[in-house]
Amino acid sequence: MTHSSSSSTPRFRLAFLLNPYAGLGGPEGLKGSDDISDDLRARNSRSMARAKRALAPLLTQQDRLSLLAAPGVMGADLLQDMGFADVTVVGTLSGESYTSAEDSERLAHELAESGIDLLLFVGGDGTARNMVNGLSSEHREQVCLGIPAGVKMHSAVFAINPESAAEVLQLLLKNGLVDLREQEVRDIDESLFRQGQVRSKYYGELWVPEVGHFVQQTKNSGREVEELVLADIAADIVERLDDERYYLIGPGSTPKAILDELQLEGTLLGFDVLHQGELLATDVNASYLEAFLEQHTDQCTAIITAIGGQGHLLGRGNQQLSPNVLRMLGQDNLWVVATKTKIKELEQRPLLVDSNDAELDRALSGHVPVTTGYRDTIYYPISCGL
Known part of the structure; x- marks a missing residue:
């Protein structure tokens, strides 16, 4: 983790990245959100609402935070709308009508380059894959935590729910003893998933803060049941x-x-x-x-x-x-x-x-x-x- 050289307790450098379309396919039974319609993309409220639940308890602790965020709908807009006063925007969007996986990967890399303690991202397994790709070997030890907002979350890098993510963040701000563990990022092929086939694949690992029961376990796939x-x-x-x-x-x-x-x-x-x-x-x-x-x-x-x-x-x-x-x-x-x-x-x-x-x-x-x-x-x- 990155720390200030000041004799006083340094502010916790928290970076925030949001996939605004995560989870939109779930209630529609689409098995994923990779190929959702433009109409569904216009409803980008699920991931934002879940992000707010995790971030709201931090509003009263802004003096302990240095906030960095991906631009626009991928982070900064939500933080500013919630009332976070001092947010440093990192990077730019691609300029396309909708954000893309490439945006997530590039911005994850740029946020890590800024020198952060934790990369807090909102999404599902696809977004977790973007984090692995964006951080790559250069920032492979960057600590991350996912706020679960996707349709399928087989990876062990997500908090159990938004409130659990908030608990982990608050303990970090209090300098509590928090374990760090490398956890798997896994995802399935959505096209095969829609055909009734579950093909889970390992894509890498992320370092995740782990506190008791606040971070979910890896989904146990492929195990035989009698x-x-x-x-x-x-x-x-x-x-x-x-x-x-x-x-x-x-x-x-x-x-x-x-x-x-x-x-x-x-x-x-x-x-x-x-x-x-x-x-x-x-x-x-x-x-x-x-x-x-x-x-x-x-x-x-x-x-x-x-x-x-x-x-x-x-x-x-x-x-x-x-x-x-x-x-x-x-x-x-x-x-x-x-x-x-x-x-x-x-x-x-x-x-x-x-x-x-x-x-x-x-x-x-x-x-x-x-x-x-x-x-x-x-x-x-x-x-x-x-």
Whole structure:
């Protein structure tokens, strides 16, 4: 880290870089945000809103900060709108209609060149890849932290949620003891992802400040799950299905086993609507679910699972369950399924929720039944990471 030679405590040099389009594809069920439409790009609010949640607690600690930011919509505009008084703008945008991955890579490099303690970036796995590419070997030891705002976040360089990022930042400002670890950046091929194929690839590592439970684990991909365990879970759920209800079958191999048990062809990576043993719709998005729930109030149950390794139950890969959808469903209408192996691998860490609504996340925290086999259920905690 870079420090002043002054005898007084130096200001913490925090650089801020925002991908304004991160996560826009998630609620639409697009599996990523690389190829989103111009109309979606015009709604660049998700990543900005999440950035504000992480940065707001720092407004009262500006005397401890030296803020640097990428220009315009990639950082400086948001900081100035929030009321940060002294922001040094680094670099320029390419001048195109929309910002690009090349902008992120170039600006990450220029911010690191400015001599910073931490590069705080907002985005998903694609943005994390941009950080790796931009920092390259010349700045490979630059400390970074991601505010999660993308559709898919398999990399272990993100805080659990925006508030957790704020906790890490505040501890750094207080000169607290914070570990540094090299963590993997991974991403998947979005074109193959849309076809139902998960191909995760390692792109490098970033140095990340790590404080207890505030930074997420790497997504555990490619691990085999015993077919018999999945079949047992599926058999239990199928026995409990009520012909009067509609079921929203979420992404992942464990919910997919339920459709396999019913000999139905659904989607591995999205939400399907099940009723009376038949699929009414497949791979639906948040807008569809909101409209459907308005017509079928108190008649729907969502069946979801956690991501292996990191334990996220909501907010990673199932963003079709938007805050509005979750409120319409109600917590009692969320069925959680997971193998005991997946739960044990959390090493007593809770399941995590990051719905993009901090108040809702707090309301969802507590304990929840988890179906782990045939007539086998455990009671397990859920946390918003605070």
